[in-house]
Structure formats: C-alpha cells, structure tokens
Amino acid sequence: MTHENTVPRTPRLDFAKAAPTAFKALISLDAAACQDLDPALAELVKIRASQLNGCAYFLHMHTSDARKAGESEERLHMIAVWREAAGFFADKERAALDLTEAVTLVAQGGIPDDLYARTAAYFDEHELAGLLALICTINTWNRIALSTGKVPVPQGPGVRR
Template identity: 45%
Template sequence: MTHTLTGPRFPIYKSSPELYEAMMALSTAAAKDVEPELGELIKIRASQMNRCAFCLDMHTRDARKLGVSDQKIDVLAAWTEAGDLFTAREQAALALTESLTVLGDHGVPEDVYAVAADAFTQRELGQVIAMAVTINAWNRINAAVQTPPPRR
C-alpha cells in the first residue's frame, strides 16, 4: 500500500508544543557563533540529503535574504565539484554535515573531522556539529509527519 502526500499526517507541533519549543531552543543554541550564511548552507545541504521539502523551502529563502548567492544555493548539492566557489570553512562545514547526516559504520571519518577542527575554533566546531545535528532532527520530524512546504 502506498501513501499519497495530501498534507501532513498530523500537526505534530500543535500536538506536542513542548517538542517544538525544545527544538527551537536547540536551534537557537546551535546557531550561536556560527555565521548565519554558513548556518543556512549547513541546513540546506542536510535538508537536500534528507529530502525535506519544508526545510529546503524555508532555508533557501532564508539564505537568499542573508545574501547567499543564487549560484551557491543552486550548486550546493554538488559543492565538491564547485572549485573555490565555497570557502575553506564552508567546505569543512559541508563535509562534516554530510558525514553527520549519513553516519557510516565508523561515524565521522578522521580526515573530515581533522579538516573541520583546523577550520574552526573548538567553540565554533561544537556549534557547527550542533547545527548539523539539529537540522537533521528537524528533517526527520518533518519526514515522519510529511510536512509539506507552504504554498506561496
């Protein structure tokens, strides 16, 4: 039996407002000391990988409002092929985000972690990790209840 998306399965954030509040608190905490533009790239990349249309819609719009170029947003799914379009810090954060989004049998590869640890202070690295973990949680919640993007 297949399920056709006609809307959310149930309004999880209305049914469980504590969940929404906790996720918002985690999102706010994770965003501290991370450049907003970098944060949006992290959120978009994880959301692409997790196929979360709701989050992709939200974070691509937010990124554009912050001045992230259309080109960066357009090629983000293939950032490793984009030459120097992305900064070293962005590349380190994106590689770490991808590793955290699809954890293999051995977790985050040592080389990915080492590049990120060189690109960020310990505080920043913790925040980047927290941001990737947080957007993955949002993506999984929205996937479970099939939250569609709002119609514009």
C-alpha cells in the same frame, strides 16, 4: 529503502501543537547551535542536510532564508554539487559541508578522523560544537517534517498549481 508515495497529500500531525515542549526545546537547541556560527554558513549546512534527507519543507525554508540574508542564487544552485564547485565556497564552508554530509549519512561510514581534523582546523571548540549541534538539529527537524507530512507551499510568480 524506498517507499511509494512518501509524501502524504495532507499533513499527518501538527508537531508543534502535539508536542509543544519538544518543539520549543528544538527551537532553543537550534538557536543555541547557531550562536557562535556565521548565519550564512548555518544556512548552507541546513540546506545541504535537507537536500541529503530529501526534505522539501526545510529545503524550501532554508533556501528562502538564505536568499533573504543575501545569499546568491549562483551559490544556492551549487550547494548540491559543492565538491565539484570548488570556486564557489570557501575552505571553511567546504569543511562544514563535508562534516554535514558525514553526520547526516553517519550510518554509511561514520565520521572519519581525518575529516574531523580538517574541520577542526577551521573552527574553534565552541564553533565546532555549535556546528555539530546544528547538523544534528536540522537532521531532527528534517525527520519530523518528513514523518509528519509537512510540505512547502509554493509562492510567487511562476507557481503552478
């Protein structure tokens, strides 16, 4: 399904102000999900889910966060094509990205048992539970941002207005 003019010109709703309890709960869930995960891996997951969901707001936020955390431009450019860019990502990262895609696009094919088993080989139970919670959380954030009309604000040199 496609929609013409999917991004509104002005925000529709300030979710944090309109639903502060839900907003705080999502922030808490996001923090809890990341507790047992490598921060760099968490950013890769957030970036990939945001790419798949077409969420410019969180894609901008998490690529910026990843850069600040020391992630290379080279790897950031390869996240969208991680399957073809095998040398850029460790096997554990590739497993996390694969699970991210399956959970984000769950209606297209579910979570195959072999994918789950491959991912579980790299993560202990606490990490795997955190990874699943993180994937679900970023998908929720993406859907809120897209529904409420949040858009990124470009900054820095080369910005066109």
